[in-house]
Amino acid sequence: MPHLAGSCDCGRKIHFPKNATIGTQWKCYTCGKVWTLSEHGEKPLHSKGSKAPPTSPQTVTSNNCFVVTATFGTPYAEEVIKYRHFRDKWLNRSFFGRTFIHMYYYVGPVLAEYIKRNPFWRRVMAVILGNLAKFLPKVD
Template structure:
Protein backbone atom coordinates (compact mmCIF):
# COMPACT_ATOMS: atom_id res chain seq x y z
CA UNK A 1 0.00 0.00 0.00
CA UNK A 2 1.16 3.53 -0.75
CA UNK A 3 0.15 6.67 1.07
CA UNK A 4 -1.19 9.47 -1.15
CA UNK A 5 0.93 12.60 -0.51
CA UNK A 6 -2.11 14.84 -0.93
CA UNK A 7 -4.89 13.20 1.09
CA UNK A 8 -2.84 10.75 3.20
CA UNK A 9 -5.04 7.77 2.34
CA UNK A 10 -3.39 4.36 1.82
CA UNK A 11 -3.93 3.25 -1.80
CA UNK A 12 -2.60 0.53 -4.10
CA UNK A 13 -1.11 2.96 -6.63
CA UNK A 14 -0.50 6.64 -7.43
CA UNK A 15 -1.08 8.42 -10.74
CA UNK A 16 0.96 11.26 -12.27
CA UNK A 17 -0.79 14.61 -12.71
CA UNK A 18 -1.38 15.68 -16.29
CA UNK A 19 0.62 18.87 -17.12
CA UNK A 20 -2.52 20.55 -18.54
CA UNK A 21 -4.42 19.78 -15.34
CA UNK A 22 -1.52 21.14 -13.26
CA UNK A 23 -1.48 24.44 -15.20
CA UNK A 24 -5.26 24.87 -14.77
CA UNK A 25 -5.00 24.13 -11.04
CA UNK A 26 -2.19 26.65 -10.65
CA UNK A 27 -4.30 29.25 -12.49
CA UNK A 28 -7.12 28.49 -10.02
CA UNK A 29 -4.77 29.09 -7.07
CA UNK A 30 -3.76 25.50 -6.23
CA UNK A 31 -0.09 25.34 -5.17
CA UNK A 32 2.38 22.74 -3.84
CA UNK A 33 0.92 19.98 -5.98
CA UNK A 34 2.71 16.60 -5.67
CA UNK A 35 3.79 14.93 -8.92
CA UNK A 36 1.64 11.85 -8.17
CA UNK A 37 -1.66 11.43 -6.30
CA UNK A 38 -4.34 8.79 -5.87
CA UNK A 39 -7.29 8.33 -8.23
CA UNK A 40 -9.66 9.95 -5.73
CA UNK A 41 -7.51 13.09 -5.56
CA UNK A 42 -7.36 13.31 -9.35
CA UNK A 43 -11.16 13.26 -9.51
CA UNK A 44 -11.29 15.91 -6.78
CA UNK A 45 -8.79 18.12 -8.59
CA UNK A 46 -10.70 17.84 -11.84
CA UNK A 47 -13.88 18.96 -10.06
CA UNK A 48 -11.94 21.91 -8.68
CA UNK A 49 -10.90 22.90 -12.21
CA UNK A 50 -14.46 22.52 -13.51
CA UNK A 51 -15.87 24.65 -10.70
CA UNK A 52 -13.19 27.26 -11.19
CA UNK A 53 -13.81 27.36 -14.96
CA UNK A 54 -17.52 27.82 -14.35
CA UNK A 55 -16.77 30.73 -12.03
CA UNK A 56 -14.52 32.31 -14.63
CA UNK A 57 -17.21 31.95 -17.29
CA UNK A 58 -19.80 33.51 -15.00
CA UNK A 59 -17.44 36.39 -14.25
CA UNK A 60 -16.82 36.90 -17.96
CA UNK A 61 -20.56 36.89 -18.68
CA UNK A 62 -21.14 39.43 -15.89
CA UNK A 63 -18.41 41.62 -17.36
CA UNK A 64 -19.98 41.41 -20.82
CA UNK A 65 -23.42 42.25 -19.42
CA UNK A 66 -21.98 45.23 -17.54
CA UNK A 67 -20.28 46.39 -20.74
CA UNK A 68 -23.56 46.12 -22.68
CA UNK A 69 -25.35 48.09 -19.96
CA UNK A 70 -22.76 50.87 -20.10
CA UNK A 71 -23.04 50.99 -23.88
CA UNK A 72 -26.85 51.12 -23.68
CA UNK A 73 -26.64 54.12 -21.35
CA UNK A 74 -24.08 55.90 -23.52
CA UNK A 75 -26.40 55.86 -26.54
CA UNK A 76 -28.38 58.83 -25.17
CA UNK A 77 -25.39 61.17 -25.38
CA UNK A 78 -24.64 60.01 -28.92
CA UNK A 79 -28.19 60.84 -30.04
CA UNK A 80 -27.99 64.27 -28.38
CA UNK A 81 -24.63 64.96 -30.04
CA UNK A 82 -25.93 63.84 -33.44
CA UNK A 83 -29.00 66.05 -33.24
CA UNK A 84 -26.94 69.05 -32.20
CA UNK A 85 -24.73 68.41 -35.23
CA UNK A 86 -27.83 68.19 -37.45
CA UNK A 87 -29.02 71.52 -36.07
CA UNK A 88 -25.64 73.08 -36.86
CA UNK A 89 -25.61 71.46 -40.33
CA UNK A 90 -22.51 69.42 -39.42
CA UNK A 91 -23.85 66.42 -41.29
CA UNK A 92 -20.63 64.36 -41.33
CA UNK A 93 -20.36 64.64 -37.54
CA UNK A 94 -24.04 63.71 -37.18
CA UNK A 95 -23.58 60.64 -39.39
CA UNK A 96 -20.60 59.47 -37.32
CA UNK A 97 -22.56 59.78 -34.06
CA UNK A 98 -25.60 58.04 -35.55
CA UNK A 99 -23.49 55.16 -36.88
CA UNK A 100 -21.86 54.76 -33.45
CA UNK A 101 -25.35 54.65 -31.92
CA UNK A 102 -26.41 51.91 -34.34
CA UNK A 103 -23.20 50.00 -33.66
CA UNK A 104 -24.01 50.09 -29.94
CA UNK A 105 -27.43 48.58 -30.67
CA UNK A 106 -25.76 45.82 -32.72
CA UNK A 107 -23.53 44.99 -29.73
CA UNK A 108 -26.27 45.22 -27.11
CA UNK A 109 -28.65 43.01 -29.10
CA UNK A 110 -25.85 40.70 -30.32
CA UNK A 111 -26.53 41.18 -34.02
CA UNK A 112 -24.41 38.68 -35.93
CA UNK A 113 -21.94 39.74 -38.59
CA UNK A 114 -23.65 40.10 -41.96
CA UNK A 115 -27.10 40.49 -40.38
CA UNK A 116 -29.13 43.66 -39.81
CA UNK A 117 -30.75 45.09 -36.70
CA UNK A 118 -34.45 44.21 -36.69
CA UNK A 119 -37.47 45.53 -34.77
CA UNK A 120 -37.90 42.14 -33.07
CA UNK A 121 -34.82 42.94 -30.96
CA UNK A 122 -36.93 45.52 -29.11
CA UNK A 123 -39.74 43.14 -28.12
CA UNK A 124 -39.23 43.88 -24.41
CA UNK A 125 -41.84 46.49 -23.51
CA UNK A 126 -39.26 48.66 -21.75
CA UNK A 127 -37.40 49.11 -25.05
CA UNK A 128 -40.21 49.39 -27.62
CA UNK A 129 -40.11 53.21 -27.35
CA UNK A 130 -36.57 53.01 -28.76
CA UNK A 131 -38.10 51.98 -32.11
CA UNK A 132 -39.09 55.59 -32.76
CA UNK A 133 -35.56 56.77 -32.02
CA UNK A 134 -34.10 54.16 -34.39
CA UNK A 135 -36.54 55.15 -37.15
CA UNK A 136 -35.67 58.83 -36.74
CA UNK A 137 -31.95 57.97 -36.94
CA UNK A 138 -32.40 56.12 -40.22
CA UNK A 139 -34.48 59.00 -41.60
CA UNK A 140 -31.68 61.47 -40.82
CA UNK A 141 -29.06 59.12 -42.28
CA UNK A 142 -31.11 58.71 -45.46
CA UNK A 143 -31.04 62.49 -45.97
CA UNK A 144 -27.37 62.85 -44.96
CA UNK A 145 -26.19 60.15 -47.38
CA UNK A 146 -28.22 61.75 -50.17
CA UNK A 147 -25.75 64.69 -50.15
CA UNK A 148 -22.98 62.63 -51.75
CA UNK A 149 -23.22 60.26 -54.72
CA UNK A 150 -20.60 57.89 -53.28
CA UNK A 151 -22.91 57.07 -50.35
CA UNK A 152 -25.76 55.64 -52.43
CA UNK A 153 -25.31 52.16 -50.93
CA UNK A 154 -25.49 53.57 -47.41
CA UNK A 155 -28.53 55.62 -48.35
CA UNK A 156 -30.27 52.54 -49.73
CA UNK A 157 -29.47 50.58 -46.56
CA UNK A 158 -30.89 53.42 -44.45
CA UNK A 159 -34.02 53.42 -46.63
CA UNK A 160 -34.54 49.66 -46.17
CA UNK A 161 -34.01 49.84 -42.42
CA UNK A 162 -36.29 52.86 -42.09
CA UNK A 163 -39.08 51.08 -44.00
CA UNK A 164 -38.79 48.13 -41.62
CA UNK A 165 -38.74 50.14 -38.37
CA UNK A 166 -41.14 52.95 -39.16
CA UNK A 167 -44.24 50.73 -39.17
CA UNK A 168 -43.94 50.38 -35.38
CA UNK A 169 -43.76 54.11 -34.66
CA UNK A 170 -46.23 56.97 -34.34
CA UNK A 171 -44.07 59.10 -36.67
CA UNK A 172 -45.01 56.93 -39.67
CA UNK A 173 -47.43 59.39 -41.35
CA UNK A 174 -45.13 62.35 -40.66
CA UNK A 175 -42.07 60.66 -42.19
CA UNK A 176 -44.07 59.48 -45.21
CA UNK A 177 -45.26 63.03 -45.85
CA UNK A 178 -41.71 64.37 -45.53
CA UNK A 179 -40.34 61.64 -47.79
CA UNK A 180 -42.90 62.42 -50.49
CA UNK A 181 -41.74 66.02 -50.43
CA UNK A 182 -38.06 65.06 -50.21
CA UNK A 183 -38.34 62.86 -53.31
CA UNK A 184 -38.86 66.04 -55.39
CA UNK A 185 -35.53 67.60 -54.35
CA UNK A 186 -33.30 64.61 -53.50
CA UNK A 187 -30.18 63.81 -55.51
CA UNK A 188 -31.23 60.17 -55.47
CA UNK A 189 -35.03 60.38 -55.80
CA UNK A 190 -35.26 56.74 -56.90
CA UNK A 191 -34.01 55.57 -53.49
CA UNK A 192 -36.56 57.79 -51.73
CA UNK A 193 -39.30 56.39 -53.95
CA UNK A 194 -38.07 52.87 -53.17
CA UNK A 195 -38.41 53.69 -49.49
CA UNK A 196 -41.99 54.87 -49.99
CA UNK A 197 -42.88 51.64 -51.80
CA UNK A 198 -41.16 49.45 -49.20
CA UNK A 199 -42.76 51.26 -46.28
CA UNK A 200 -46.22 50.89 -47.77
CA UNK A 201 -45.60 47.18 -48.43
CA UNK A 202 -44.13 46.56 -44.96
CA UNK A 203 -46.94 48.27 -43.08
CA UNK A 204 -49.77 45.85 -42.22
CA UNK A 205 -53.15 47.43 -41.52
CA UNK A 206 -54.91 47.43 -38.15
CA UNK A 207 -58.36 48.05 -39.56
CA UNK A 208 -60.62 48.17 -36.47
CA UNK A 209 -58.12 49.94 -34.21
CA UNK A 210 -57.26 52.45 -36.94
CA UNK A 211 -60.93 53.21 -37.51
CA UNK A 212 -61.59 53.56 -33.78
CA UNK A 213 -58.54 55.60 -32.75
CA UNK A 214 -56.98 56.97 -35.94
CA UNK A 215 -53.77 55.83 -37.69
CA UNK A 216 -51.42 57.96 -35.58
CA UNK A 217 -52.72 56.94 -32.15
CA UNK A 218 -50.56 55.36 -29.47
CA UNK A 219 -53.17 52.61 -29.03
CA UNK A 220 -52.73 51.49 -32.63
CA UNK A 221 -48.96 51.36 -32.14
CA UNK A 222 -49.25 49.28 -28.96
CA UNK A 223 -51.61 46.81 -30.63
CA UNK A 224 -49.29 46.55 -33.63
CA UNK A 225 -46.30 45.80 -31.40
CA UNK A 226 -48.32 43.12 -29.54
CA UNK A 227 -49.38 41.57 -32.84
CA UNK A 228 -45.92 41.43 -34.38
CA UNK A 229 -43.82 40.61 -31.31
CA UNK A 230 -46.22 38.28 -29.48
CA UNK A 231 -49.08 36.93 -31.59
CA UNK A 232 -46.93 36.14 -34.61
CA UNK A 233 -44.70 33.91 -32.45
CA UNK A 234 -47.44 31.34 -31.73
CA UNK A 235 -49.58 29.18 -34.00
CA UNK A 236 -52.83 30.23 -32.30
CA UNK A 237 -51.71 33.88 -32.57
CA UNK A 238 -51.13 33.56 -36.31
CA UNK A 239 -54.56 31.95 -36.71
CA UNK A 240 -56.11 34.83 -34.79
CA UNK A 241 -54.34 37.38 -37.02
CA UNK A 242 -55.59 35.60 -40.16
CA UNK A 243 -59.13 35.56 -38.79
CA UNK A 244 -58.84 39.23 -37.81
CA UNK A 245 -57.75 40.31 -41.29
CA UNK A 246 -60.53 38.30 -42.84
CA UNK A 247 -63.36 39.95 -40.88
CA UNK A 248 -62.02 43.28 -39.58
CA UNK A 249 -62.37 45.33 -42.81
CA UNK A 250 -66.14 44.88 -42.71
CA UNK A 251 -66.26 45.87 -39.02
CA UNK A 252 -64.04 48.91 -39.68
CA UNK A 253 -66.33 49.94 -42.51
CA UNK A 254 -69.33 49.66 -40.18
CA UNK A 255 -67.55 51.86 -37.60
CA UNK A 256 -66.89 54.50 -40.24
CA UNK A 257 -70.58 54.49 -41.20
CA UNK A 258 -71.79 54.35 -37.58
CA UNK A 259 -69.31 56.53 -35.60
CA UNK A 260 -71.52 56.41 -32.49
CA UNK A 261 -70.20 52.84 -31.99
CA UNK A 262 -66.56 53.97 -31.76
CA UNK A 263 -66.53 54.97 -28.03
CA UNK A 264 -67.60 51.46 -27.01
CA UNK A 265 -65.02 49.87 -29.35
CA UNK A 266 -62.30 52.16 -27.99
CA UNK A 267 -63.19 51.13 -24.45
CA UNK A 268 -62.94 47.43 -25.35
CA UNK A 269 -59.63 47.90 -27.16
CA UNK A 270 -58.15 49.91 -24.27
CA UNK A 271 -59.09 47.08 -21.92
CA UNK A 272 -57.34 44.65 -24.25
CA UNK A 273 -54.24 46.85 -24.34
CA UNK A 274 -54.21 47.02 -20.56
CA UNK A 275 -54.38 43.22 -20.35
CA UNK A 276 -51.56 42.57 -22.81
CA UNK A 277 -49.22 45.38 -21.69
Protein backbone atom coordinates in the same frame (compact mmCIF):
# COMPACT_ATOMS: atom_id res chain seq x y z
CA MET B 1 -46.29 70.83 -59.16
CA PRO B 2 -48.41 69.52 -56.24
CA HIS B 3 -48.53 65.80 -55.49
CA LEU B 4 -51.97 64.15 -55.26
CA ALA B 5 -52.06 62.60 -51.81
CA GLY B 6 -55.61 61.28 -51.66
CA SER B 7 -59.12 62.44 -50.98
CA CYS B 8 -60.75 64.09 -48.02
CA ASP B 9 -63.82 62.45 -46.45
CA CYS B 10 -65.93 65.04 -48.29
CA GLY B 11 -64.54 63.82 -51.64
CA ARG B 12 -62.24 66.75 -52.42
CA LYS B 13 -58.80 65.75 -53.74
CA ILE B 14 -55.91 66.66 -51.44
CA HIS B 15 -52.64 67.81 -53.01
CA PHE B 16 -49.38 68.31 -51.14
CA PRO B 17 -46.33 70.09 -52.60
CA LYS B 18 -43.50 67.72 -53.58
CA ASN B 19 -41.21 69.38 -51.02
CA ALA B 20 -43.67 68.78 -48.14
CA THR B 21 -42.27 66.97 -45.10
CA ILE B 22 -43.88 64.41 -42.82
CA GLY B 23 -46.21 66.13 -40.42
CA THR B 24 -46.98 69.09 -42.70
CA GLN B 25 -50.64 70.04 -42.36
CA TRP B 26 -53.24 71.36 -44.80
CA LYS B 27 -56.84 72.33 -44.41
CA CYS B 28 -59.56 71.05 -46.73
CA TYR B 29 -61.28 74.16 -48.04
CA THR B 30 -64.53 72.31 -48.67
CA CYS B 31 -65.23 70.84 -45.23
CA GLY B 32 -62.53 72.42 -43.04
CA LYS B 33 -60.82 69.21 -41.86
CA VAL B 34 -57.10 69.43 -41.17
CA TRP B 35 -54.87 66.75 -42.71
CA THR B 36 -51.29 65.72 -41.93
CA LEU B 37 -48.89 64.26 -44.49
CA SER B 38 -48.13 60.62 -43.63
CA GLU B 39 -44.72 58.94 -43.61
CA HIS B 40 -45.28 57.42 -47.05
CA GLY B 41 -46.52 60.63 -48.64
CA GLU B 42 -49.33 59.00 -50.60
CA LYS B 43 -52.15 59.20 -48.08
CA PRO B 44 -53.19 62.08 -45.86
CA LEU B 45 -54.03 61.31 -42.25
CA HIS B 46 -56.68 63.18 -40.32
CA SER B 47 -54.88 65.21 -37.70
CA LYS B 48 -57.45 64.80 -34.91
CA GLY B 49 -55.70 62.91 -32.14
CA SER B 50 -52.73 62.08 -34.33
CA LYS B 51 -49.22 61.89 -33.01
CA ALA B 52 -45.82 62.11 -34.64
CA PRO B 53 -44.99 59.15 -36.87
CA PRO B 54 -43.47 56.25 -34.95
CA THR B 55 -39.73 55.86 -35.14
CA SER B 56 -39.23 52.28 -33.99
CA PRO B 57 -39.17 49.68 -36.80
CA GLN B 58 -41.70 47.33 -35.25
CA THR B 59 -44.46 49.94 -35.42
CA VAL B 60 -43.92 50.68 -39.11
CA THR B 61 -43.49 47.22 -40.62
CA SER B 62 -47.20 46.46 -41.01
CA ASN B 63 -50.13 48.82 -40.73
CA ASN B 64 -53.16 46.53 -40.93
CA CYS B 65 -54.77 47.16 -37.54
CA PHE B 66 -58.08 47.88 -39.25
CA VAL B 67 -60.53 47.91 -36.33
CA VAL B 68 -58.29 49.69 -33.83
CA THR B 69 -57.29 52.32 -36.41
CA ALA B 70 -60.95 52.87 -37.37
CA THR B 71 -61.87 53.19 -33.70
CA PHE B 72 -59.17 55.69 -32.74
CA GLY B 73 -59.04 57.51 -36.09
CA THR B 74 -55.29 57.36 -36.75
CA PRO B 75 -52.60 54.68 -37.08
CA TYR B 76 -50.45 56.77 -34.72
CA ALA B 77 -52.77 56.53 -31.70
CA GLU B 78 -51.05 55.01 -28.66
CA GLU B 79 -53.59 52.16 -28.56
CA VAL B 80 -53.03 51.28 -32.24
CA ILE B 81 -49.28 51.13 -31.70
CA LYS B 82 -49.76 48.85 -28.66
CA TYR B 83 -52.05 46.46 -30.57
CA ARG B 84 -49.70 46.41 -33.55
CA HIS B 85 -46.76 45.65 -31.25
CA PHE B 86 -48.74 42.86 -29.56
CA ARG B 87 -49.58 41.35 -32.94
CA ASP B 88 -46.03 41.60 -34.28
CA LYS B 89 -44.18 40.50 -31.13
CA TRP B 90 -46.60 38.04 -29.50
CA LEU B 91 -49.34 36.73 -31.80
CA ASN B 92 -46.91 36.03 -34.65
CA ARG B 93 -45.00 33.59 -32.40
CA SER B 94 -47.63 30.84 -32.39
CA PHE B 95 -49.68 28.92 -34.92
CA PHE B 96 -52.92 29.99 -33.22
CA GLY B 97 -51.81 33.61 -33.16
CA ARG B 98 -50.97 33.56 -36.87
CA THR B 99 -54.31 31.85 -37.58
CA PHE B 100 -56.10 34.60 -35.65
CA ILE B 101 -54.20 37.26 -37.62
CA HIS B 102 -55.14 35.58 -40.90
CA MET B 103 -58.84 35.48 -39.95
CA TYR B 104 -58.66 39.08 -38.72
CA TYR B 105 -57.28 40.25 -42.08
CA TYR B 106 -60.31 38.66 -43.71
CA VAL B 107 -62.95 40.13 -41.34
CA GLY B 108 -61.18 43.26 -40.04
CA PRO B 109 -61.69 45.57 -43.04
CA VAL B 110 -65.46 44.93 -43.01
CA LEU B 111 -65.70 45.58 -39.27
CA ALA B 112 -63.51 48.67 -39.55
CA GLU B 113 -65.72 50.17 -42.25
CA TYR B 114 -68.81 49.55 -40.11
CA ILE B 115 -67.16 51.17 -37.08
CA LYS B 116 -66.08 54.22 -39.14
CA ARG B 117 -69.66 54.79 -40.28
CA ASN B 118 -71.34 54.29 -36.89
CA PRO B 119 -70.34 56.77 -34.16
CA PHE B 120 -72.14 54.73 -31.47
CA TRP B 121 -70.09 51.59 -32.19
CA ARG B 122 -66.95 53.67 -32.53
CA ARG B 123 -67.45 54.95 -28.97
CA VAL B 124 -68.27 51.45 -27.68
CA MET B 125 -65.17 49.99 -29.34
CA ALA B 126 -63.02 52.85 -28.01
CA VAL B 127 -64.04 51.96 -24.46
CA ILE B 128 -63.52 48.22 -24.99
CA LEU B 129 -60.25 48.43 -26.94
CA GLY B 130 -58.90 51.26 -24.78
CA ASN B 131 -59.44 49.25 -21.60
CA LEU B 132 -57.99 46.07 -23.11
CA ALA B 133 -54.93 48.01 -24.32
CA LYS B 134 -54.06 48.69 -20.67
CA PHE B 135 -53.29 44.97 -20.29
CA LEU B 136 -51.11 44.65 -23.40
CA PRO B 137 -47.32 44.50 -23.04
CA LYS B 138 -45.46 47.79 -23.19
CA VAL B 139 -43.94 48.79 -26.52
CA ASP B 140 -40.15 48.36 -26.50
